[in-house]
Ligand SMILES: Nc1ncnc2c1ncn2[C@@H]1O[C@H](COP(=O)(O)OP(=O)(O)OP(=O)(O)O)[C@@H](O)[C@H]1O
Ligand SMILES: Nc1ncnc2c1ncn2[C@@H]1O[C@H](COP(=O)(O)OP(=O)(O)O)[C@@H](O)[C@H]1O
Ligand code: SF4
């Protein structure tokens with residue numbers, strides 16, 4: 001086995017190879033990851049160039065009862081909603097908020113939950129017990145209820161919404177990260193790192209986390225979707241994005257009543273969410289494999 | 297000698313993987329006489345386990361493929377048998393013990409039940425009778441029958457390996473294949489288990505293939521030895537011939553790599569390099585790039601068998617022309 | 629043994645683990661000295677506490693009790709900062725060449741890590757040269773610097789581990805079964821390398837193994853452990869020519885020898901190893917010992933000098 005792999009790398013090495021470049025090279029080989037990247041890139045473009053694509057005031061916000069519930073056509077590519085607003089325009093502007101809320105709230109949950117989980121898993125014992133039991137209490141409360149409570153306490157705003165969704169996801173992330181850390185921390189290379197004088201935080205950041213990436217990445221991409229949905233639910237009960245600000249989740253929620261005759265009202269925002277989640281998942285899967293040097 | 301139990305001819309097995317074809321076993325002949333023990337020696341990846349699994353027709357397919365070979369066990373040609381017949385033969389005529397006693401037992405079943413289950417596969421016995429027999433087997437391997445209601449985790453490594461042996465022997469096989477049965481055990485426990493295996497082999501008049509990389513174990517239990525390298529048997533002979541009249545450079549290298557316990561000052565002379573890549577075996581002798589005696593033709597021509605006695609042969613270019621050639625390493 | 633030659637003194641070292649069933653005495657009151665530039669072999673069956681001893685000495689595990697005096701300083705009393713400084717001198721090589729290297733780092737990154745971490749060489753280019761030097765030293769071809777451990781065989785991986793251990797100002801290495809996972813032909817290569825390095829760099833080793841032929845070949849002094857206890861200690865020559873403890877005798881006789889001339893009877897031990905959890909005050913070998921008497925089940929034999937520099941813990945002596 002070894003000699004075969006060796007011969008592939010016979011080129012006399014005088015330079016160190018760059019890890020980031022390696023990861024990119026491996027990622028590039030995965031068609032699905034590239035598809036995901038392209039999709040996300042399109043969404044990002046929509047978000048950035050929204051003003052060039054649609055008129056915020058007139059198309060996305062202004063009610064226009066005459067044109068309500070129009071089917072998709074040349075004037076309104078995706079049709080209009082119950083208030084006569086252009087669904088395409090709303091989706092384009094919604095990208096800004098939904099992507100932002102989804103990614104930021106997951107980042108909050110990942111950072112805080114991840115840190116707690118890593119500490120609990122790495123140190124174990126009492127520290128583990130205290131952290132995990134406390135989080136268990138949080139976990140016992142349904143995520144959405146928890147988020148409602150937090151927004152209600154902080155006041156409704158986009159920022160508070162992200163904080164609420166983020167915090168309510170902390171226990172989930174802590175669990176996943178802790179489990180991943182537990183499976184790594186007893187391996188001998190961790191001990192080897194300690195033997196050369198690494199401090200705990202270096203060990204966690206440099207050795208433990210990179211080796212426990214796979215489940216964390218998969219979990220995070222899934223959670224972006226549920227964060228977008230949670231945002232929608234909160235918006236629906238008036239605690240999130242205030243109408244008429246366009247946001248995919250609330251578009252979906254608002255169109256519920258018309259689903260029978262005007263399916264497209266929910267179809268397009270739904271599709272936008274599904275595509276975002278799908279592309280994030282594809283990227284996540286690709287990244288997970290690309291980060292693992294064992295998979296060529 | 298009382299006749300041949302196992303006869304393998306020209307066995308070749310390969311594994312077809314995404315990365316290429318692994319030539320695991322490349323045309324080997326083995327025969328095991330009734331009541332005798334053949335030691336199959338070689339380093340990791342030499343093809344020992346693959347050979348053993350072929351005899352049981354247990355090569356995972358895919359990726360494994362038996363390319364050629366005739367296997368005759370107790371007069372039956374195994375390659376032609378349907379799978380249903382093979383199931384009867386495994387554990388009946390021939391049994392196998394695997395390297396790791398920790399994973400060979402089911403952790404949620406009592407050891408007595410596990411032995412009884414193995415017995416019932418091959419013999420029409422009632423549960424009571426099977427349990428009775430299981431108890432006898434357990435006592436035979438030196439574990440008090442009263443402990444048959446315990447679970448594997450309550451046993452030590454050596455005891456677990458003894459249970460595995462009890463299961464393997466429960467149907468009085470004609471041939472026992474033991475794949476590194478003591479590698480995972482400690483020296484004193486290893487001594488117990490080897491002693492037990494020798495004793496049971498005598499008692500049951502069974503033939504054995506002992507797969508190992510430890511020449512010390514070979515010296516203790518084997519009658520004949522086959523040295524395997526990169527899927528070939530490069531030297532085979534009686535214990536005495538292999539140890540005292542070593543002919544193949546690889547065999548010699550193995551002996552010189554082992555620290556001599558009775559002479560602590562003796563220098564180790566390791567074999568340089570690594571075993572050839574099984575994806576890409578050289579056209580000539582596979583040992584060529586590690587061999588101190590290599591000649592030009594070693595790189596291009598496969599060496600043929602050279603016999604020194606009916607039992608003793610080597611595959612090496614050193615001999616056909618000059619049978620008197622002596623290896624220089626002080627061995628043989 | 630002159631005192632000034634002594635690099636490491638271990639005094640009454642204990643390490644107990646808390647388990648649901650009680651205190652597990654992994655290392656129970658062991659004492660030994662290690663001379664500079666020499667090798668102490670630590671042998672015994674699995675679970676007898678060899679690795680734990682090694683780890684406690686390096687403070688990868690905190691000892692329960694006892695003193696570890698390295699170069700006159702008690703390691704157990706060092707502050708975290710002092711300990712990090714000392715880690716430049718004391719290192720470990722692990723048994724499993726597969727799990728002891730971070731699978732996500734390349735060979736050169738693994739060897740470079742200790743140098744970078746301890747800010748030994750700040751200049752990137754020079755640091756890189758040092759990595760290449762170390763690779764030459766342990767016989768790793770330079771072209772392998774960008775490969776990942778999983779692409780290499782056990783022997784080469786073990787060389788990476790050795791290079792990593794040598795990257796700092798290493799003076800003392802705990803070798804925890806460095807060749808147990810390797811094939812004999814590769815095992816001999818690594819043993820020779822370790823010996824050569826010892827000569828070249830004046831290293832001091834604790835060499836942990838369960839293979840007595842390896843330890844005999846490799847060590848100057850040997851300590852035999854049984855269930856957390858040090859039961860016999862002598863120079864390698866003395867221990868092999870004149871073993872005293874019944875367990876050591878059984879151990880030596882049980883080694884399968886790769887030769888046809890059979891020397892002496894094998895002592896086959898009966899009985900099972902007793903539990904290391906809450907052991908009673910007795911000889912821990914008593915239930916397997918062919919010479920056990922009443923006194924053996926009533927009190928623990930202390931380690932006593934039975935000959936010059938030959939220590940043994942058995943009531944018979
Ligand atoms: N399922 C498989 N798929 C692909 N290759 C395989 C498979 N099983 C074995 N091989 C390859 O076949 C060759 C011989 O393997 P085998 O397991 O028989 O060696 P061995 O001598 O028993 O080694 P060990 O001492 O490690 O058990 C090796 O190169 C191995 O990598
Ligand atoms: N972290 C741990 N927790 C509990 N028990 C342990 C731990 N590490 C080792 N032990 C126990 O300590 C004893 C000695 O272990 P170890 O030093 O690893 O043995 P060896 O290296 O001789 O095989 C064993 O009984 C082992 O199960
Ligand atoms: S055939 Fe040539 S290379 Fe092969 S073992 Fe004999 S002398 Fe060495």
Ligand code: SF4
Nearest residue numbers: 911914917924942943
């Ligand atoms: S003290 Fe007693 S039981 Fe222990 S080794 Fe000596 S004779 Fe045997």
Ligand SMILES: [Mg+2]
Nearest residue numbers: 344345346475
């Ligand atoms: Mg095998």
Ligand SMILES: [Mg+2]
Nearest residue numbers: 678679723805
């Ligand atoms: Mg150990």
